[in-house]
Amino acid sequence: MEMNPRKIELPMEIHTGPGVIKNTGIICKDLRFKGKVMVVTGYKTFNIAAKDVIGSLEAEGFETEYVKVKEASMESVMMVKENLEDMSLVLGVGGGKVIDVAKMAATLAGLSFISVPTAASHDGIASPRASIRDGERGSVSMKATSPIGVIADTDIIIKAPFRLLASGCADIVSNYTAILDWKLAHRLLNERYSESAAALSLMTAKMIIKSADAIKEGLERSARLVVKSLISSGIAISIAGTSRPASGSEHKFSHALDRIAPKPALHGEQCGVGTIMMMHLHGGDWRFIKDALKKMHAPTTAYELGIEPEYIIEALTKAHTIRKERYTILGDRGLTREAAEKLAKKTEVI
Numbered sequence: 001m002e003m004n005p006r007k008i009e010l011p012m013e014i015h016t017g018p019g020v021i022k023n024t025g026i027i028c029k030d031l032r033f034k035g036k037v038m039v040v041t042g043y044k045t046f047n048i049a050a051k052d053v054i055g056s057l058e059a060e061g062f063e064t065e066y067v068k069v070k071e072a073s074m075e076s077v078m079m080v081k082e083n084l085e086d087m088s089l090v091l092g093v094g095g096g097k098v099i100d101v102a103k104m105a106a107t108l109a110g111l112s113f114i115s116v117p118t119a120a121s122h123d124g125i126a127s128p129r130a131s132i133r134d135g136e137r138g139s140v141s142m143k144a145t146s147p148i149g150v151i152a153d154t155d156i157i158i159k160a161p162f163r164l165l166a167s168g169c170a171d172i173v174s175n176y177t178a179i180l181d182w183k184l185a186h187r188l189l190n191e192r193y194s195e196s197a198a199a200l201s202l203m204t205a206k207m208i209i210k211s212a213d214a215i216k217e218g219l220e221r222s223a224r225l226v227v228k229s230l231i232s233s234g235i236a237i238s239i240a241g242t243s244r245p246a247s248g249s250e251h252k253f254s255h256a257l258d259r260i261a262p263k264p265a266l267h268g269e270q271c272g273v274g275t276i277m278m279m280h281l282h283g284g285d286w287r288f289i290k291d292a293l294k295k296m297h298a299p300t301t302a303y304e305l306g307i308e309p310e311y312i313i314e315a316l317t318k319a320h321t322i323r324k325e326r327y328t329i330l331g332d333r334g335l336t337r338e339a340a341e342k343l344a345k346k347t348e349v350i
């Protein structure tokens with residue numbers, strides 16, 4: 001099958017380690033940026049990291065502005081975009097939602113973007129995608145600019161609640177069922193499939209499971225290990241040009257939960273629990289997934305997610321309606337209520 005010419009966008013520079021945030025100004029200067037810079041951050045992460053980022057930029061002569069965002073919605077993206085008039089660069093300093101809003105606003109404004117994660121909670125750190133909630137459609141995976149740079153300060157990341165680190169690990173474990181779904185769509189619908197992206201994504205998931213015992217609270221080495229895995233998962237997305245290597249039926253379940261549950265859990269946590277159940281649907285070893293998540297102190301049940309069983313069942317019956325164009329083990333008709341309840345019980349989620 002003739003492959004049409006494609007462009008793979010990857011970050012130019014990735015800086016990880018304790019205290020790297022203080023070099024932000026120098027890194028931006030070395031990347032030949034100058035003039036005005038917009039720092040997009042969150043309400044909590046302004047004091048945790050954005051203040052240091054702004055100080056470092058101004059020490060190198062950059063003029064800075066900042067804006068705080070809460071939700072990864074189109075409204076947030078457009079609000080940021082309106083403030084990018086005479087900017088030369090955008091930085092996203094925070095969790096996954098902040099990074100996605102900054103990334104999407106930079107894309108729409110035709111500006112470069114630098115990713116400054118304050119938690120290792122998701123694999124959007126280095127990916128060229130942004131998951132933006134778009135009205136009734138719920139979360140939509142949008143094509144965005146790949147970060148030109150990543151600045152991951154492991155001192156900051158390891159001080160984040162450990163729950164966020166465990167959530168990032170779970171988001172990587174979810175690659176297992178994402179790849180199974182992608183292979184299924186390739187076999188059934190001849191959907192384009194990248195062996196190299198799939199291999200990188202699966203290898204990343206296998207590695208994080210193998211190193212599960214080394215992931216400990218407060219250990220800077222753990223933060224570095226998880227950050228590297230999240231970046232590698234994001235690079236698999238870049239190689240594929242789609243979030244397929246890291247997002248399948250388990251992500252549809254999580255996105256459905258985000259719409260249904262009164263108080264959703266963290267993205268990675270929900271995807272991890274989704275992976276247990278979807279692995280069973282694929283006829284795979286769901287206990288292997290459950291044990292791996294337990295080792296990483298990530299949730300494996302509705303109770304640990306803090307979500308009532310009723311919402312788990314409902315999300316399972318609605319998951320296939322999320323991003324219909326993405327075929328997965330859920331099929332076009334999805335699960336009946338009885339099948340959903342049976343699945344959640346069989347895999348000890350409820």
Ligand SMILES: NC(=O)C1=CN([C@@H]2O[C@H](COP(=O)(O)OP(=O)(O)OC[C@H]3O[C@@H](n4cnc5c(N)ncnc54)[C@H](O)[C@@H]3O)[C@@H](O)[C@H]2O)C=CC1
Pocket residue numbers: 042043044045048072094095096097098100118119121122123124125127128129130131139156157159160161164167171243266267268
């Ligand atoms: N674009 C992509 O390729 C991907 C995007 N995502 C998106 O990322 C989002 C999930 O990201 P999360 O970080 O899990 O959620 P989030 O962005 O809501 O952050 C979770 C919480 O952690 C807090 N936080 C962040 N850093 C902290 C720190 N150092 N100390 C204390 N608190 C801190 C935030 O303020 C927030 O309250 C979802 O919207 C998901 O769709 C997830 C994976 C891939």
Ligand SMILES: O=C(CO)COP(=O)(O)O
Pocket residue numbers: 122123124129130131139140141171243246247248251
């Ligand atoms: O979360 C992702 C990978 O972990 C990608 O997100 P989408 O499911 O929104 O494409």
Ligand SMILES: [Zn+2]
Pocket residue numbers: 122123171246247251267268271
């Ligand atoms: Zn994810």
